[in-house]
Amino acid sequence: MGSPLDAVTWPVRTARLSLRRTTPDDLEATWEYRGLAEVGRWLTSASSTVDEYRATFEDPERLAMLLVVELDGAVIGDLMVKVGDAWAQAEVKEQARGVQAELGWVIHPDHTGHGYATEAVRELLRLCFDELHLRRVTADCFADNEASWRLMERVGMRREVHTLKESLHRSGRWLDGLGYALLADEWRGRT
């Protein structure tokens, strides 16, 4: 089955980076940073061995919504674009199919602090609105993941929800969550 990301011509270049679809061959390069405890800390799933990671990574549905971020030809991070339906009342459900996307991001800690995530996500927003013609993008994180929500604010996403002790972290603690969004109209008004 096709992926919404098939609509874009890859790779897509920014001033310093290149974004492309992920392939099974990116397993090792992405494991280099996804295997680090400091990276896995806030991610939905953190594998402790490369074999465990392979099982998640090679899932075709997940691969289809994953992009890698390259700097000078080396993979330094990845982005998720999960296109899905908006909530809608039954009679208008069809019109709400595939109109929005949940975004996600990881940058190798050796490459954080240089604005690469900002650069990649700004381009991702352009792709979502200009090329995939989505009407809304969203992203969620633990409130304690300051690097992630500061990134959302840098790229102009708007904080919509702050949930209290609603999300269970693998440490066993119930943590606050933050939800951000951006509408195509808001994005167009700014660019």
Ligand SMILES: CC(C)(COP(=O)(O)OP(=O)(O)OC[C@H]1O[C@@H](n2cnc3c(N)ncnc32)[C@H](O)[C@@H]1OP(=O)(O)O)[C@@H](O)C(=O)NCCC(=O)NCCS
């Ligand atoms: C979230 C994450 C991608 C943010 O990475 P990041 O490096 O902080 O973000 P950027 O690449 O945009 O860089 C911003 C930093 O670079 C600095 N910077 C340098 N040059 C810059 C430029 N040209 N543009 C923007 N920022 C620049 C900024 O001042 C900022 O530094 P600061 O945090 O000290 O203020 C990264 O921390 C990460 O991968 N975390 C682990 C995985 C994770 O939590 N993912 C999200 C799960 S919800």
